[in-house]
Amino acid sequence: xxxxxxxxxxxxxxxxxxxxxxxxxxxxxxxxxxxxxxxxxxxxxxxxxxxxxxxxxxxxxxxxxxxxxxxxxxxxxxxxxxxxxxxxxxxxxxxxxxxxxxxxxxxxxxxxxxxxxxxxxxxxxxxxxxxxxxxxxxxxxxxxxxxxxxxxxxxxxxxxxxxxxxxxxxxxxxxxxxxxxxxxxxxxxxxxxxxxxxxxxxxxxxxxxxxxxxxxxxxxxxxxxxxxxxxxxxxxxxxxxxxxxxxxxxxxxxxxxxxxxxxxxxxxxxxxxxxxxxxxxxxxxxxxxxxxxxxxxxxxxxxxxxxxxxxxxxxxxxxxxxxxxxxxxxxxxxxxxxxxxxxxxxxxxxxxxxxxxxxxxxxxxxxxxxxxxxxxxxxxxxxxxxxxxxxxxx
Amino acid sequence: xxxxxxxxxxxxxxxxxxxxxxxxxxxxxxxxxxxxxxxxxxxxxxxxxxxxxxxxxxxxxxxxxxxxxxxxxxxxxxxxxxxxxxxxxxxxxxxxxxxxxxxxxxxxxxxxxxxxxxxxxxxxxxxxxxxxxxxxxxxxxxxxxxxxxxxxxxxxxxxxxxxxxxxxxxxxxxxxxxxxxxxxxxxxxxxxxxxxxxxxxxxxxxxxxxxxxxxxxxxxxxxxxxxxxxxxxxxxxxxxxxxxxxxxxxxxxxxxxxxxxxxxxxxxxxxxxxxxxxxxxxxxxxxxxxxxxxxxxxxxxxxxxxxxxxxxxxxxxxxxxxxxxxxxxxxxxxxxxxxxxxxxxxxxxxxxxxxxxxxxxxxxxxxxxxxxxxxxxxxxxxxxxxxxxxxxxx
Numbered sequence: 001x002x003x004x005x006x007x008x009x010x011x012x013x014x015x016x017x018x019x020x021x022x023x024x025x026x027x028x029x030x031x032x033x034x035x036x037x038x039x040x041x042x043x044x045x046x047x048x049x050x051x052x053x054x055x056x057x058x059x060x061x062x063x064x065x066x067x068x069x070x071x072x073x074x075x076x077x078x079x080x081x082x083x084x085x086x087x088x089x090x091x092x093x094x095x096x097x098x099x100x101x102x103x104x105x106x107x108x109x110x111x112x113x114x115x116x117x118x119x120x121x122x123x124x125x126x127x128x129x130x131x132x133x134x135x136x137x138x139x140x141x142x143x144x145x146x147x148x149x150x151x152x153x154x155x156x157x158x159x160x161x162x163x164x165x166x167x168x169x170x171x172x173x174x175x176x177x178x179x180x181x182x183x184x185x186x187x188x189x190x191x192x193x194x195x196x197x198x199x200x201x202x203x204x205x206x207x208x209x210x211x212x213x214x215x216x217x218x219x220x221x222x223x224x225x226x227x228x229x230x231x232x233x234x235x236x237x238x239x240x241x242x243x244x245x246x247x248x249x250x251x252x253x254x255x256x257x258x259x260x261x262x263x264x265x266x267x268x269x270x271x272x273x274x275x276x277x278x279x280x281x282x283x284x285x286x287x288x289x290x291x292x293x294x295x296x297x298x299x300x301x302x303x304x305x306x307x308x309x310x311x312x313x314x315x316x317x318x319x320x321x322x323x324x325x326x327x328x329x330x331x332x333x334x335x336x337x338x339x340x341x342x343x344x345x346x347x348x349x350x351x352x353x354x355x356x357x358x359x360x361x362x363x364x365x366x367x368x369x370x371x372x373x374x375x376x377x378x379x380x381x382x383x384x385x386x387x388x389x390x391x392x393x394x
Numbered sequence: 395x396x397x398x399x400x401x402x403x404x405x406x407x408x409x410x411x412x413x414x415x416x417x418x419x420x421x422x423x424x425x426x427x428x429x430x431x432x433x434x435x436x437x438x439x440x441x442x443x444x445x446x447x448x449x450x451x452x453x454x455x456x457x458x459x460x461x462x463x464x465x466x467x468x469x470x471x472x473x474x475x476x477x478x479x480x481x482x483x484x485x486x487x488x489x490x491x492x493x494x495x496x497x498x499x500x501x502x503x504x505x506x507x508x509x510x511x512x513x514x515x516x517x518x519x520x521x522x523x524x525x526x527x528x529x530x531x532x533x534x535x536x537x538x539x540x541x542x543x544x545x546x547x548x549x550x551x552x553x554x555x556x557x558x559x560x561x562x563x564x565x566x567x568x569x570x571x572x573x574x575x576x577x578x579x580x581x582x583x584x585x586x587x588x589x590x591x592x593x594x595x596x597x598x599x600x601x602x603x604x605x606x607x608x609x610x611x612x613x614x615x616x617x618x619x620x621x622x623x624x625x626x627x628x629x630x631x632x633x634x635x636x637x638x639x640x641x642x643x644x645x646x647x648x649x650x651x652x653x654x655x656x657x658x659x660x661x662x663x664x665x666x667x668x669x670x671x672x673x674x675x676x677x678x679x680x681x682x683x684x685x686x687x688x689x690x691x692x693x694x695x696x697x698x699x700x701x702x703x704x705x706x707x708x709x710x711x712x713x714x715x716x717x718x719x720x721x722x723x724x725x726x727x728x729x730x731x732x733x734x735x736x737x738x739x740x741x742x743x744x745x746x747x748x749x750x751x752x753x754x755x756x757x758x759x760x761x762x763x764x765x766x767x768x769x770x771x772x773x774x775x776x777x778x779x780x781x782x783x784x785x786x787x788x
Contacts, residue, residue: 015434040409156750156751165750165751166750211631212631213628213630213631225717227717227718229623229624229628230623230624230625230626230628231624232624234607234623234624234718234719235719236607236718236719236720236751236752237606237607237719237720237721237754237755238719238721238751238752238754238755239719239750239751240715240716240719240749240750240751240752241716241717241718241719241752242717243716243717243749243750243752244716244717246716246747246749247713247716247717248643248709248713248747249642249645250645251643251644258749259746260746260747315642319641319642319713319717320717321634322634322635322637322638322640322641323619323621323635323636323637323638323641323713323714323717323718324621324628324630324635324717324718325628325629325630325631325632325633325634325635326630326631327631327632352653352654353640353642353654355634355637355640355652356550356559356560356633356634356637357550357559357630357632357633357634358630358632358634358635358637360631360632361631361632
């Protein structure tokens with residue numbers, strides 16, 4: 001066992017300083033006056049907040065210092081030094097664990113995948129701890145300290161409490177995951193719902209940069225949604241939000257694991273598609289890959305199942321657009337592998353169901369492999385590091 | 395015609411000062427240290443922001459000034475002087491115009507209703523101008539200046555542009571309403587969607603005070619929804635948001651004016667209920683009051699229509715809860731007159747359709763007569779006055 005690593009405090013002592021750093025992280029390099037304009041702060045406040053961040057090496061002046069005017073504030077740009085700190089992001093799916101080592105700019109330096117042999121908390125925790133140790137060893141090679149770990153799982157996750165309240169795929173209930181991972185790694189741990197974590201990464205570094213209102217919709221084993229409203233990820237007053245998978249599309253449709261009928265997830269998630277293709281074709285289709293193959297070969301029953309799934313996804317996205325009015329919806333998830341089979345239906349159903357100007361919302365497809373989801377987990381760790389101390393460090 | 399009134403500039407020169415004033419408006423009286431804590435600002439910043447507001451008479455020190463400590467900041471509380479300024483709020487329904495004169499704390503001082511004789515923009519504008527002149531005459535009696543007018547109408551309203559893009563009930567399209575009312579009154583005008591305006595009033599002065607995430611759902615001639623997320627009313631990137639009336643409940647249900655089938659509004663709004671009761675009972679029911687009466691007398695067909703409407707409303711509210719995770723949903727609107735007929739179905743359908751902890755959301759019914767909607771319009775005028783100059787004053 002390695003000795004417990006030592007983490008340091010991030011020198012942003014006010015919410016404004018953390019906000020300025022985040023702005024540079026997403027939009028940098030920026031001049032101080034750019035930062036002031038974007039953050040709605042005075043130039044003096046920005047200069048004061050930036051100084052300790054530069055002194056500690058988290059921000060660096062861009063080249064051109066020599067040209068600094070003799071009087072007045074320096075006009076050159078400031079950027080984040082990505083190499084100043086490292087983070088680990090872990091995504092646990094029902095089949096494997098994906099872990100990445102990222103820098104402070106959330107660029108992936110190392111990625112590791114291991115199959116999940118059992119879904120009970122103890123073997124998963126052991127596998128996570130082993131992966132983290134591997135990545136900490138890699139981090140030694142960079143000579144930079146890992147400052148935190150993010151762990152993302154699907155389901156109802158209470159980030160503030162560090163608990164997984166319910167993860168149906170893993171069959172976890174009320175698991176104090178942050179505390180458990182902190183105990184085995186000695187590092188601050190942030191746990192979050194996997195789609196929300198992916199949404200943080202999209203907001204800071206992806207297709208959501210610069211947007212105050214957008215959604216990430218993921219299709220695959222389940223159907224999930226991360227929402228950003230007024231520039232912040234929506235978590236819900238009681239921890240549940242973005243449950244687009246349980247928008248009811250057809251009240252006479254297939255039974256959903258939530259107890260209702262015809263939820264989007266019961267029509268358009270991979271397991272629902274596989275079941276429906278089996279029923280429609282009478283063939284022993286084992287998984288989504290086989291279902292896709294059958295549909296691509298032109299089987300009319302399989303094609304009809306994908307058409308229905310696309311219609312359900314498009315209607316569910318329209319419901320989000322009608323309620324929230326996002327500027328953009330980013331469609332992703334492993335289900336994009338079948339996108340050619342239902343893209344038309346998604347767009348048609350969205351156009352038919354979006355109300356008024358909500359239809360102007362931009363639908364963007366964006367393949368984000370599981371490495372990117374693990375990167376999302378790392379983004380939540382970066383967020384905790386920048387924004388203040390995480391919930392009860394171990 | 396009266397001479398053009400003169401308005402004054404509100405002495406909050408930064409977003410932080412406007413925020414502090416709003417906090418005192420909703421939560422006052424507050425000490426300066428309370429304000430600093432709630433706003434996340436330093437005591438010095440609060441003292442600096444409060445001083446010009448006290449000097450101009452918008453904030454006043456509570457009694458007890460004599461006890462002020464000889465050294466240090468005064469510890470006594472500060473409150474808004476409601477009588478310092480007056481505002482006019484106007485709500486236009488399909489049948490009448492309701493206008494209220496309120497003080498700066500949005501307390502109604504005078505209310506006026508006039509029937510709407512024609513829905514074309516010109517006669518409505520004339521009637522609004524007449525009502526505003528009446529209320530300006532009343533304001534003279536208070537010896538206080540009216541600082542702004544808010545006008546609320548249903549439909550797709552672009553507050554920033556001051557335009558009604560589409561109001562189906564009034565059949566208005568792309569009407570520059572703010573500019574037109576400014577021309578006839580000489581006062582700054584804010585126009586907004588009526589449910590959003592009501593939501594502003596609930597957030598600042600009603601059942602939403604202190605909540606960062608809540609929804610107002612109104613049932614009646616239509617089904618509307620105002621959403622507050624992260625402490626701010628959601629307007630949508632393209633102006634549409636909160637369209638709970640177009641959550642599809644039953645894709646085989648009645649045709650909706652939006653072109654889809656089985657929208658909540660096509661099942662549970664008053665016109666849909668009247669039509670369905672006529673079909674179910676064969677009786678020539680003329681309006682919602684007669685439909686309610688028939689159901690209260692125990693007619694099984696009419697009762698079944700209300701049960702279906704309650705089920706649709708409950709499912710639509712659950713969709714909002716599953717996506718946004720609000721702390722509370724405030725149910726209001728003239729449809730509450732029938733609440734005894736579908737309250738049970740609303741709660742049952744909500745409980746069955748809410749996912750996980752989203753079911754913990756508090757459902758609160760709150761009768762808000764049209765005077766309160768007009769008050770919501772006044773609240774948007776107060777908001778514009780506090781927060782900065784409105785879109786192009788006339």
